[in-house]
Amino acid sequence: MSKRTIKIYGVLFLTWLATVSAVARPERPDPVSYVNTLVGTASTYELSTGNTYPAVAVPWGADFWTPQTGSNGDGWTYRYDATHIRGLKQTHQPSPWINDYGAFSLMPVTTGPVYDQDARASWFSHKAEVATPYYYSVYLADHDVTAELTPTSHAAAFRLTYPEGQSYLVVDAFEGGKVSLVDAYTIRGYTVHNHGGVADGFRNWFIVRSDTPFEACPAREDVALVGFRTVRGQQVNLQVASSFISAEQAERNLLEVTGGFEVVRNAARDEWNALLGRIEVTDGNLDNLRTFYSCLYRCLLFPRDLSEINEAGERVHYSPHNGRIEKGYFFTDTGFWDTFRSLFPLLNLVYPETSARVQAGLVNDFRESGFLPEWASPGHRGCMVGNNSASVVADAFLKGIPCQDIDELWEAVTHGAHAVHPRVSSSGRLGWQYYDSLGYVPCDVGINESAARTLEYAYDDWCIWQLGQALGKTEEELAPYRHAALNYRNLYDSEFRLMNGRKADGRFSRPFSPLKWGGDFTEGNSLHYTWSVFHDVEGLIGLMGGPETFAAQLDTVFQMPPKYDDSYYGRPIHEIIEMTVMGMGNYAHGNQPIQHMLYLYDWCSQPWKTQARVREVMGKFYGPWADGYCGDEDNGQTSAWYVFSALGFYPVCPGSGEYALGSPLFEKAVLHLPGGDVHIEAPGNAEEKVYVEKLRLNGRVWQHNYIRHDDLLHGAKLRFTLSDKPSFLRGTRPEDRPYSLSR
Numbered sequence: 001m002s003k004r005t006i007k008i009y010g011v012l013f014l015t016w017l018a019t020v021s022a023v024a025r026p027e028r029p030d031p032v033s034y035v036n037t038l039v040g041t042a043s044t045y046e047l048s049t050g051n052t053y054p055a056v057a058v059p060w061g062a063d064f065w066t067p068q069t070g071s072n073g074d075g076w077t078y079r080y081d082a083t084h085i086r087g088l089k090q091t092h093q094p095s096p097w098i099n100d101y102g103a104f105s106l107m108p109v110t111t112g113p114v115y116d117q118d119a120r121a122s123w124f125s126h127k128a129e130v131a132t133p134y135y136y137s138v139y140l141a142d143h144d145v146t147a148e149l150t151p152t153s154h155a156a157a158f159r160l161t162y163p164e165g166q167s168y169l170v171v172d173a174f175e176g177g178k179v180s181l182v183d184a185y186t187i188r189g190y191t192v193h194n195h196g197g198v199a200d201g202f203r204n205w206f207i208v209r210s211d212t213p214f215e216a217c218p219a220r221e222d223v224a225l226v227g228f229r230t231v232r233g234q235q236v237n238l239q240v241a242s243s244f245i246s247a248e249q250a251e252r253n254l255l256e257v258t259g260g261f262e263v264v265r266n267a268a269r270d271e272w273n274a275l276l277g278r279i280e281v282t283d284g285n286l287d288n289l290r291t292f293y294s295c296l297y298r299c300l301l302f303p304r305d306l307s308e309i310n311e312a313g314e315r316v317h318y319s320p321h322n323g324r325i326e327k328g329y330f331f332t333d334t335g336f337w338d339t340f341r342s343l344f345p346l347l348n349l350v351y352p353e354t355s356a357r358v359q360a361g362l363v364n365d366f367r368e369s370g371f372l373p374e375w376a377s378p379g380h381r382g383c384m385v386g387n388n389s390a391s392v393v394a395d396a397f398l399k400g401i402p403c404q405d406i407d408e409l410w411e412a413v414t415h416g417a418h419a420v421h422p423r424v425s426s427s428g429r430l431g432w433q434y435y436d437s438l439g440y441v442p443c444d445v446g447i448n449e450s451a452a453r454t455l456e457y458a459y460d461d462w463c464i465w466q467l468g469q470a471l472g473k474t475e476e477e478l479a480p481y482r483h484a485a486l487n488y489r490n491l492y493d494s495e496f497r498l499m500n501g502r503k504a505d506g507r508f509s510r511p512f513s514p515l516k517w518g519g520d521f522t523e524g525n526s527l528h529y530t531w532s533v534f535h536d537v538e539g540l541i542g543l544m545g546g547p548e549t550f551a552a553q554l555d556t557v558f559q560m561p562p563k564y565d566d567s568y569y570g571r572p573i574h575e576i577i578e579m580t581v582m583g584m585g586n587y588a589h590g591n592q593p594i595q596h597m598l599y600l601y602d603w604c605s606q607p608w609k610t611q612a613r614v615r616e617v618m619g620k621f622y623g624p625w626a627d628g629y630c631g632d633e634d635n636g637q638t639s640a641w642y643v644f645s646a647l648g649f650y651p652v653c654p655g656s657g658e659y660a661l662g663s664p665l666f667e668k669a670v671l672h673l674p675g676g677d678v679h680i681e682a683p684g685n686a687e688e689k690v691y692v693e694k695l696r697l698n699g700r701v702w703q704h705n706y707i708r709h710d711d712l713l714h715g716a717k718l719r720f721t722l723s724d725k726p727s728f729l730r731g732t733r734p735e736d737r738p739y740s741l742s743r
């Protein structure tokens with residue numbers, strides 16, 4: 001054969017290969033096509049089925065967009081049962097309870113020169129709405145306008161299709177903001193809308209540039225109204241950008257969308273597919289696939305990256321701590337109380353490059369404010385308890401996430417363990433003086449939720465100890481943390497075999513009700529919080545009198561009726577109602593403190609109970625529809641629980657380098673990790689086959705109830721044999737139990 005012939009045959013072969021491959025491998029739908037962004041939007045103040053809004057964004061984007069059904073300032077910004085949309089809002093809201101900042105909105109109008117948020121609102125239907133992570137479209141019936149938008153990190157492209165006649169566009173800068181028409185094509189303004197966590201002088205500058213000339217119409221200082229004549233079907237294209245730094249930077253950020261609507265939309269879709277596609281799931285159950293990817297989408301939104309690229313090409317950010325422009329990354333809009341549990345471990349496993357940026361951002365938090373955040377939006381916010389930034393730092397470092405300035409983070413976590421932020425008492429450790437001297441925060445010294453604080457501080461001390469060991473700190477420096485990691489013992493009330501508040505004089509709180517929410521605990525009761533000994537379950541088992549008693553105590557939570565004592569709050573808070581309606585006794589999956597508890601049977605030789613319960617919770621409490629969560633989703637945490645659990649394991653103790661085993665939901669899942677693919681297979685998996693009969697790790701029988709992070713890092717194969725009957729032999733030896741400090 002001549003060279004030329006070989007070449008021709010070569011081309012033919014490649015063509016054949018392409019054809020055969022296309023036939024043999026049916027086109028897989030894009031992972032993003034499984035995502036329903038409306039999951040969790042059927043929520044109210046009284047009952048949360050997620051308390052989410054359909055965020056249109058790129059992963060970890062600086063700005064999100066959402067259709068707005070609630071009035072300006074209402075935390076329930078989009079409700080599934082709402083009938084009217086009053087704007088398409090740029091939002092940074094992490095939760096309705098924290099509310100929004102930097103918000104402004106756009107609204108096309110054709111019913112006359114109206115701009116008031118009630119007057120301009122329009123009927124809409126979910127049937128004429130397309131809601132995806134990267135693109136949103138809605139038909140605004142009152143105005144006969146189809147509004148479309150697609151985002152980048154700091155900008156968005158809008159396409160508004162108008163009817164015949166006199167048309168308008170409203171730009172609403174919210175109360176206190178300013179907006180004006182600069183020329184026929186350009187609107188500029190800023191919003192000062194916020195609920196705290198910002199420095200004085202905070203502004204979100206924005207710019208709207210149109211391809212159609214506008215005429216200014218009379219409106220208010222904080223609302224712009226512009227008019228233009230349109231023919232039926234005329235499309236008005238807008239480029240919208242914003243910046244927390246300056247008006248000039250907002251204009252620079254416009255460059256992100258100069259390619260036009262389709263270019264922006266395709267890029268955003270590709271980015272979602274690339275990231276969601278790192279976990280590839282094969283299963284016959286379409287609902288489960290949709291639930292899984294809808295959850296994974298939520299895991300890739302928060303914390304948002306607030307940094308921007310300046311004129312010199314440097315990455316800089318507005319610091320909410322000092323109001324200055326500082327260098328480097330800045331991540332925000334997350335509460336570590338929620339998200340240390342499994343959201344950050346998920347990022348550390350599957351998205352390590354993002355984790356590295358988050359750690360770099362934490363260094364900046366410390367430099368700019370003297371503390372790591374515990375609840376950030378965008379700066380320190382007073383919310384929840386614990387000092388769980390230590391877990392977020394330690395888990396990342398121990399899993400090999402690179403951090404240039406780890407010495408500064410060491411300084412940050414050790415400083416925060418013995419200090420409290422002067423203005424925001426949830427950053428650092430409120431009650432640290434008591435904790436350091438007594439070994440617990442007493443319940444009678446005017447510090448609320450003292451038992452919850454103590455239990456989390458003890459785990460956080462263990463995290464600091466682990467981190468210090470990895471950094472080669474001296475025994476002398478580390479001994480206090482190693483010792484304090486056992487402080488959970490100080491709250492164990494042996495009379496009830498549960499954790500309880502304790503007074504400064506050493507006596508336990510009386511009368512004690514395991515059903516009492518709040519008080520010594522945080523948004524939960526003792527039945528929920530007793531298990532917050534992530535790092536030493538074995539130690540807790542010892543306190544309770546052995547594995548059998550421990551297992552019986554776990555069982556009690558499910559067996560008890562959903563009774564509650566709401567005297568601390570004076571009313572049943574939504575988390576209480578969410579527990580009562582689930583039909584699982586006192587198990588409250590709708591809130592975070594108990595979410596790891598199902599996995600604790602792995603520590604007491606009854607792993608089949610973990611396996612059955614996690615499958616039950618995945619099946620009952622999650623779904624791909626508007627009421628698809630069983631309580632606040634909370635910035636990826638409740639979603640990350642599902643993502644991990646569906647894969648068959650869960651990071652009960654971030655920092656330990658282990659995952660506790662559950663029961664995988666799918667027949668096949670592949671994690672595309674930088675170090676290699678992890679294949680998780682459960683051939684013949686079915687709804688009733690929830691029990692693990694056998695597990696092979698890389699071909700070898702694996703008896704333990706855990707797998708190590710290191711076992712997954714460079715690729716692995718987990719092959720589960722599942723059964724509809726429990727195996728009372730597998731995972732029942734003491735050596736099969738996951739990590740505990742006391743072992």
Ligand code: CA
Nearest residue numbers: 591592632634
């Ligand atoms: Ca919560």
